[in-house]
Amino acid sequence: MASMRDIKRRKSSISSTQQITKAMKLVSTVKLQKAKGHAEQANPYFNYMYQTVTSMLAKSGSINHPYLTGKDSGQKAVIVITSNRGLAGGYNANVVKLITESDLPKDRLSIYAVGNKGRESLEHKGYSIVKELPELIETPAYDEASALAREVLAAYEKGEVGEIYLAYTHFKNTVVHEPKLIKLLPVDIEDMPKQEEDNVLMNYEPNQEEALNLIIPKYVTSLLYGALVEAVASENGARMQAMDSATSNAEDMISDLSLKYNRARQGSITQELTEIIAGASAIS
Numbered sequence: 001m002a003s004m005r006d007i008k009r010r011k012s013s014i015s016s017t018q019q020i021t022k023a024m025k026l027v028s029t030v031k032l033q034k035a036k037g038h039a040e041q042a043n044p045y046f047n048y049m050y051q052t053v054t055s056m057l058a059k060s061g062s063i064n065h066p067y068l069t070g071k072d073s074g075q076k077a078v079i080v081i082t083s084n085r086g087l088a089g090g091y092n093a094n095v096v097k098l099i100t101e102s103d104l105p106k107d108r109l110s111i112y113a114v115g116n117k118g119r120e121s122l123e124h125k126g127y128s129i130v131k132e133l134p135e136l137i138e139t140p141a142y143d144e145a146s147a148l149a150r151e152v153l154a155a156y157e158k159g160e161v162g163e164i165y166l167a168y169t170h171f172k173n174t175v176v177h178e179p180k181l182i183k184l185l186p187v188d189i190e191d192m193p194k195q196e197e198d199n200v201l202m203n204y205e206p207n208q209e210e211a212l213n214l215i216i217p218k219y220v221t222s223l224l225y226g227a228l229v230e231a232v233a234s235e236n237g238a239r240m241q242a243m244d245s246a247t248s249n250a251e252d253m254i255s256d257l258s259l260k261y262n263r264a265r266q267g268s269i270t271q272e273l274t275e276i277i278a279g280a281s282a283i284s
Contacts, residue, residue, distance in 0.1 A: 004264045011257040018250035024087065025243035028236045032174065035233035039171050046226035053219045057187060063208055066157065067216040068187050073162030077110045077130075077152050079224065081168040081231045082118030084134050089245075091169065091177070091238035092117040098167045098181040100125060110161055112152060114228070137235075140228035142221070149221040156185060164220075168227040169234035175241065177234035184220050 002010075057068070078099060082092045096118055099109070110130045113119035115137045123129050131151070136144055155161050164185040170178040204211040 002260070002264070004261060004268065007257055007261045007264060011254055011261065014250050014253050014257070018247055018254070021243045021246040021250060025240055025247060028240035028243060032233065032236035032240055035229070035236050036171070036174070039229050039233040042226060042229050046222050049219065049222045053215065056215075063212070065209060065212050067185055067212055073159050074108050075110055075161045076104055076108055076163040076165065077112060077155060077161040078104070078165045078167055079112045079114065079148070079152065080118045080122065081137065081166075081227055082113075082115035082121075083231075083235045084116045084137060085239075086117060087242060088235055088239040089242035091235055092121065094179040095167055095169060096121045096125075098179050099127070102181060104165070110155075112148065114148075114231075137228065137231065140225065140232060142225050145225035145228055146221045149217060149224050153185075153217055153220065166224065166227055168231045169238075171230040171233040171237065174237050177238055182223075184223060185216075187216070 057063075080095060080099065082095050086092065092115075099111075099122060106125075106127055109127055111119070111122055111127050112131045112133070113122065113129050114133045116132075116134045119129055119132055119134075133148065136148065152161075152164055156164055163183065165181060166184055167179070167181045170180050172178060
């Protein structure tokens with residue numbers, strides 16, 4: 001059995017850790033409220049953007065365009081959005097699992113890593129990191145998302161990559177965050193939901209190619225920026241939950257150590273009394 005001094009020292013250490021986890025929970029809660037507000041404000045725009053573009057493409061019939069037909073390249077680009085910091089439960093690990101447990105071949109993946117944690121994990125597992133953007137997840141901006149989208153699209157247009165994927169964490173609510181791996185390009189028209197009005201073909205002015213050259217990059221940028229905003233909210237939600245759990249666990253451990261300390265103290269007092277009684281009996 002541990003001595004009273006050891007128990008007291010461990011209890012003090014856990015109490016100090018508990019104060020840290022409480023503070024981190026409060027910080028994450030404040031950040032979550034702000035990030036949640038941004039996500040809720042941005043979601044309607046990106047949802048309508050998705051619905052509009054998918055409806056438009058579904059009404060376009062058979063279009064021979066690189067954004068829809070793809071390129072003859074075995075290389076695939078994956079934009080992976082994680083955090084720069086840990087202590088967020090399984091938030092980062094779940095995104096990395098989307099890549100490592102998918103059917104995408106490791107030797108044919110070009111990783112665009114937004115956030116250090118995902119980059120570190122994938123680099124350790126032998127994946128090729130072609131670009132690091134740790135600052136993008138700190139304060140997501142549409143212009144920066146647009147710059148990344150243009151860079152990836154340039155590689156796609158040159159034939160350096162034949163497919164573009166996005167791995168991020170979808171923010172449903174404060175306690176539910178869903179890791180997702182979605183395909184950005186080429187757009188799969190067959191997978192889009194069909195509606196009765198889709199039988200009416202879409203007319204493009206001046207022509208299909210010029211219109212899609214403008215629309216699809218904005219569509220990809222919108223999805224990327226929306227994913228960044230949701231990822232920030234999901235990260236802070238996951239960290240708040242993790243710190244809340246850690247604080248509760250510390251409380252349980254402190255209660256258990258207090259009980260052990262009281263038992264050890266009672267045992268020590270009992271032993272001292274027994275020794276005093278035994279000494280008094282020996283003298284008499």
